[in-house]
Amino acid sequence: MAKKLRIGVIFGGRSGEHEVSVRSAGAVIQAIDASKYEVVPIAITKEGNWLAPAAAADLLPDKTRRLLSSRSRSGGDEDVTILGDPSRRGLVRLDTNGGPAEPLDVIFPVLHGTYGEDGTIQGLLEMAAVPFVGCGTLASACGMDKAIMKALFKGAGLPICNFIWFLRSEWERAGEKVLRRVIRQIGFPAFVKPVNLGSSVGISKATDRASLSRAIELAGRYDRKIMVEEAIDGRELECAVIGNDKPQASLPGEYVVHDEAARFLDYAEKYSSTGHVEFVVPARVSKVVTKRIQKMAVTAYQAIDGSGFSRVDFFLRPDGQLLVNEINTIPGLTDVSGFPKMWEATGVPFARVIDQLIEFAIERHRERARNETSI
Ligand SMILES: Nc1ncnc2c1ncn2[C@@H]1O[C@H](COP(=O)(O)OP(=O)(O)O)[C@@H](O)[C@H]1O
Ligand SMILES: [Mg+2]
Numbered sequence: 391m392a393k394k395l396r397i398g399v400i401f402g403g404r405s406g407e408h409e410v411s412v413r414s415a416g417a418v419i420q421a422i423d424a425s426k427y428e429v430v431p432i433a434i435t436k437e438g439n440w441l442a443p444a445a446a447a448d449l450l451p452d453k454t455r456r457l458l459s460s461r462s463r464s465g466g467d468e469d470v471t472i473l474g475d476p477s478r479r480g481l482v483r484l485d486t487n488g489g490p491a492e493p494l495d496v497i498f499p500v501l502h503g504t505y506g507e508d509g510t511i512q513g514l515l516e517m518a519a520v521p522f523v524g525c526g527t528l529a530s531a532c533g534m535d536k537a538i539m540k541a542l543f544k545g546a547g548l549p550i551c552n553f554i555w556f557l558r559s560e561w562e563r564a565g566e567k568v569l570r571r572v573i574r575q576i577g578f579p580a581f582v583k584p585v586n587l588g589s590s591v592g593i594s595k596a597t598d599r600a601s602l603s604r605a606i607e608l609a610g611r612y613d614r615k616i617m618v619e620e621a622i623d624g625r626e627l628e629c630a631v632i633g634n635d636k637p638q639a640s641l642p643g644e645y646v647v648h649d650e651a652a653r654f655l656d657y658a659e660k661y662s663s664t665g666h667v668e669f670v671v672p673a674r675v676s677k678v679v680t681k682r683i684q685k686m687a688v689t690a691y692q693a694i695d696g697s698g699f700s701r702v703d704f705f706l707r708p709d710g711q712l713l714v715n716e717i718n719t720i721p722g723l724t725d726v727s728g729f730p731k732m733w734e735a736t737g738v739p740f741a742r743v744i745d746q747l748i749e750f751a752i753e754r755h756r757e758r759a760r761n762e763t764s765i
Contacts, residue, residue, distance in 0.1 A: 394428045395428070396427075396428050396493065396495050397428065397494070397495065397498055398480070398481065398494040398496070398520075399415050399418060399419060399429055399430070399431055399432065399500055400433075400497060400500065400506075401414070401432070401433055401434070401446075401449075401450075401500045401501060402415075402434045402436070402501070403504075403505055404434065404436060404437070404438045404506075405503030405504045405506055405507075406503055406504075406587065406588075406589065406591045406612075407502035407503040408436050410722055411500055411501050411506065412450065413451065413724040413725075414502070414723035414727070415454075415500040416453070416724075417727075417740075418723055419431070420453070420454055421730075421741045422741065423741050423745065424461055426745070427748070428461075429458065430443055430481070431446040431447045431450065432481065432497075433446035434501070440469065440470060440472075442467045442468050443470070443481075444467035469483070470482060470484065471484055472520070474518050475517075476518060478518075479519070479520055480494035480520060481493075481494060496748050496751050497515055497520050497523070498522070498523040498744075498747070498748070499512070499522060499523065499524060500720065500723060502589065502720055503534075503587060503588045503589070504534075504586060504587070506720065507533070507588070507720040508531055508534035508535075509528065509529075512530045521751040521752045521754070522755075523698050523699070523748065523750070523751045524699055524719060524720055524751075525694070525695075525697055525700065526754070528694075528695055529694045529695045529696045530719050532695070533696070533700065533718065533719035534586050534719070535585055536585045536586070537555045537585050537617060539716060542693045542694055543690055543693055543714050546693035548686060548689055549713050549714065550713055550714055551619050551713050551715075552575070552576060552620045553617055553619040553620070554576060554617070554618055555617040556568055556571075556616055558610040558613070558614045558615070559614070561610060561616065565603070569603065572602060572618045573599065573602070576618050576619065576620050577620070578598060578602075578621075579595055580602065580605075580618050581618070581619045581620075581621050582595075582605035582606055582616065582617070582618050583616070584609045584612035584613030584616065584617075585615035585616065585617050586612075586613045586615065591612060592611060592612035592613070593609070594608055595621060596618075602618075622707065622715075623707065624705035624707040624708070625644060625645075625646075625705070625706045626645045626703065626705060626706075626715075627642050627643065627645075627673050627675070627683060627705075627706055628642060628644070628645075628702065628704065629641075629683050629701070629702050630687075630700075630701050630728070630729045630732040630733055631687050631691045631696065631702060632698070632699045632750065633698075633699075633750065634697045634698070634753055634754050634757070637696065638688075639684035639685075639687045640732040640733050640738075641672040641680065641732060642672060642673040642684070642687075643671035643672065643728045643732045644669070644671070644675075645668070645669055645670075646667065646668045646669075648665065648666055648668060649665075669726070669731060671728070671731050679706070686704070686712060686714060687702040690702045691717065694717060694719075697750065698747055698750050698754070699719075699743075699750075700718060701717070701721035701722075701728060702714060702717050702718075703715040703718070730743065
């Protein structure tokens with residue numbers, strides 16, 4: 391029997407989406423093919439501490455923890471980290487002069503938001519020269535910053551909504567001027583958001599000057615860059631993409647709103663079963679619209695130089711116009727998330743998706759290693 395690949399699953403992290411990441415990691419560990427892979431759980435606390443594999447497993451949902459401990463070993467109990475030194479591949483023990491603790495074949499960062507999806511940990515993994523799942527540093531950083539992402543989408547000819555962004559310091563210095571500019575260029579209703587965040591945290595709708603001011607204050611609590619967009623009245627669709635140089639798109643899915651009280655898809659609506667919204671896949675659109683979504687999803691992915699996987703989100707206006715809303719370079723992978731469901735509906739079970747993601751990680755690593763480094 392071939393040796394099992396050791397997969398380090400990193401989860402938790404220093405972000406508002408810590409809990410979602412734990413749930414996503416639980417779902418990945420639950421679905422991964424245990425006959426091919428050995429999972430080493432690696433947790434990062436909200437404060438940014440890296441936990442020993444044994445302590446990391448304790449953070450996982452009960453079901454996943456039991457599953458891990460039933461499979462051979464669940465890792466040591468010494469503190470570990472990853473060093474940006476290719477000769478110390480994998481996890482390194484902190485208390486034994488940096489000796490190797492856990493050689494890892496591939497790392498799967500199942501982290502959402504800041505310090506996980508934004509290129510920071512990807513930079514560390516690139517320095518360490520360990521193959522890892524998902525987008526590299528540049529694509530991750532571009533996919534995290536909504537202003538940069540939209541500039542790239544625009545450059546690729548993708549339709550997007552009107553937006554402007556400004557610095558929090560600008561708002562604090564010259565709030566009146568900022569308000570006038572927003573009202574002139576965007577108007578009402580508008581969506582105000584932190585440029586670098588996810589899961590709808592810090593996002594609110596503004597309908598007049600006073601609510602705009604409050605919305606900017608709120609967004610400014612989460613980021614130094616604040617974005618205001620025209621509010622789009624449309625259906626919300628998503629499409630999953632996987633691959634490196636030849637990305638493939640899944641069938642699209644759709645959030646169907648049953649209760650208009652769910653003003654927009656906020657954190658609670660996305661991650662709990664409130665019954666206000668339902669994720670339907672395939673989305674109820676024609677074959678032609680499906681094809682257009684898939685093509686636009688691949689274009690968006692290539693615009694940020696994506697690799698591994700991503701999820702691209704759209705608005706579909708009543709007149710049929712499609713707009714790209716955003717790309718998520720580490721999409722939610724929980725049991726209620728769109729990404730696994732869309733692949734399932736496309737005929738690829740989640741375990742097979744994970745297989746492919748691991749293959750893409752290794753392929754991308756080899757492709758990079760081909761580059762000459764001496765001149
Ligand atoms: N311009 C907009 N028009 C209408 N709804 C919006 C707009 N921007 C965001 N929303 C709503 O807020 C949700 C979260 O916004 P999004 O830009 O996707 O940020 P996040 O990264 O937090 O998911 C969207 O799914 C949608 O329901
Ligand atoms: Mg979103």
